[in-house]
Amino acid sequence: MRLCFVLLISLFTSSLVIADPLPSWVDAKSKQSIIEFVETVTDSSGDKFVPVADRIAVFDNDGTLWSEQPVYFQIFYALDRIQRLAKEDPSILTSDALKAANKGDIKAVAAGGMSALTEVINLSHANISVTDFQADVKQWLKTARHPGTGLAYNHMVYQPMLELLSYLRDNDFKTYIVTGGGIHFVRAFAESTYGIPPEQVVGSQLNLAYETSGSSSRMVKKPDIAFVDDGPGKPVAIDIHIGRKPIFAGGNSDGDFQMLEWTSSNKLPNLAMIVHHTDAKREFSYDKKSHIGKLEKGMDQAADRGWLLVDMKNEWKSIYPE
């Protein structure tokens, strides 16, 4: 009988602990809408019930799950790696863009446009195996600190979004990251930081090659961008990687517009949300005029399209985890 009691308790525990699934969210419109949505699509007696297989939730990463100012964190990684490589062999700095990168002069790199950025990415991200690259990213995350906050980059994730990811998963959603960032870069920390396994991380890609020599084989990142997972690339990547239309999407910039639009076109009940960076004090404040994470079209159309505009300042009790 004692065993029976233990069995019964363990059956019911999971439903008891999710009394408030989103404790860092102020009890305002966004939280209420999200909870109402999840309760509606998981109510098997209702007419808006969505089967588990279709409970696909997709999230942008930069600016949606973690911060992205003053530049995408992956750029900080690229410069750091170039500096480390150049220390060993300064002759790799073969152009003005690479020399600027080595000095940490992000403005000069940016002024060089796409060709300068490609040079920086190729030197820092290519001609390395996926295994070695991800080990390097993990090591960097352990030691590198954000110039503004002094925090480790993977501590600059949004506590309310971590709660949202867990809440969705507790309700049998499959949570995906669909990021403009590099697929291998984000996979290096997505599982430990967000609880999202590599097969559920979709991102931009460099070329990739399978190489063998003798009895050993490796997967090698090669120069040049093969796929940009941004804008219309996001729904394309969702189709290729997931093959189902999501019912939940979270983004923060116009690069997420098409992903939200695609999700909203689902015939099943769906919810799209935009994280609006309104909190200059606790995080950053930017939207229409920002050089990174520009949010103009999404802001203008959110109300008409029924997308949630999440006001970070007024709807989030905390930003980063304690």
Place this chain on the structure above:
Amino acid sequence: MRLCFVLLISLFTSSLVIADPLPSWVDAKSKQSIIEFVETVTDSSGDKFVPVADRIAVFDNDGTLWSEQPVYFQIFYALDRIQRLAKEDPSILTSDALKAANKGDIKAVAAGGMSALTEVINLSHANISVTDFQADVKQWLKTARHPGTGLAYNHMVYQPMLELLSYLRDNDFKTYIVTGGGIHFVRAFAESTYGIPPEQVVGSQLNLAYETSGSSSRMVKKPDIAFVDDGPGKPVAIDIHIGRKPIFAGGNSDGDFQMLEWTSSNKLPNLAMIVHHTDAKREFSYDKKSHIGKLEKGMDQAADRGWLLVDMKNEWKSIYPE
């Protein structure tokens, strides 16, 4: 107390029903090796235990999960669709290759090489939304019959492999298809036929575009092959879609060689198997000299590499489901 009894029964039932997980396999080397492998990696008290997250199993489709003779079934679909399209508008047959396709003259199409094949694929697979395309494939599967067996194509799947897929899933493996065939084509039947959801089907791709007009949006298949999921492309696709090295791989031709090699390079315990088509009576018999599903390198190296060579004739009690 009765409730307790029901709970306990339901806990143990799952282990009772898998007494013989592979009833269509002869109790010979392949079956024994597979079962030994699965029992070893799922034994949490052993030193070869593999955590659930790493239990990734990948399978080729053509010739591994279903038949592929006299030509890949997707080619039959392509010709059928061209014939249907040409009936409505004969002016679409703008080349010798397309005219041959319309006559069902596979030899003439093959003689035209890659450019002829691309023409056929573009006309039959492109300029159509993914939704419409997959509806068309599903409809075709309902009515089309294989010229040799008279069976529906999705009934020409291998019963022993269906059992293997289920057995692996019962042991918390995640089963993937990694096919040289088209990703959207195979996804159209993979879930109903193999129990494999779209997000676990990786394949070759045409170009793909996200298109909107007014308030509607669609995912459209576009001309020309963007990715060939064959040979070294298979491990590349596995990295992009899964991000983990598999511990189980099944193939049948040299196009699967690198996928098996990559799987075998896993530091975790792993098993690679090749379906050897030895059964001219019940299926087809071919290997080194075949124009489709050629198996030469894999056959020569299987023993040295410790790969299972599954003898269809002598190790499978049945081929297709009843």
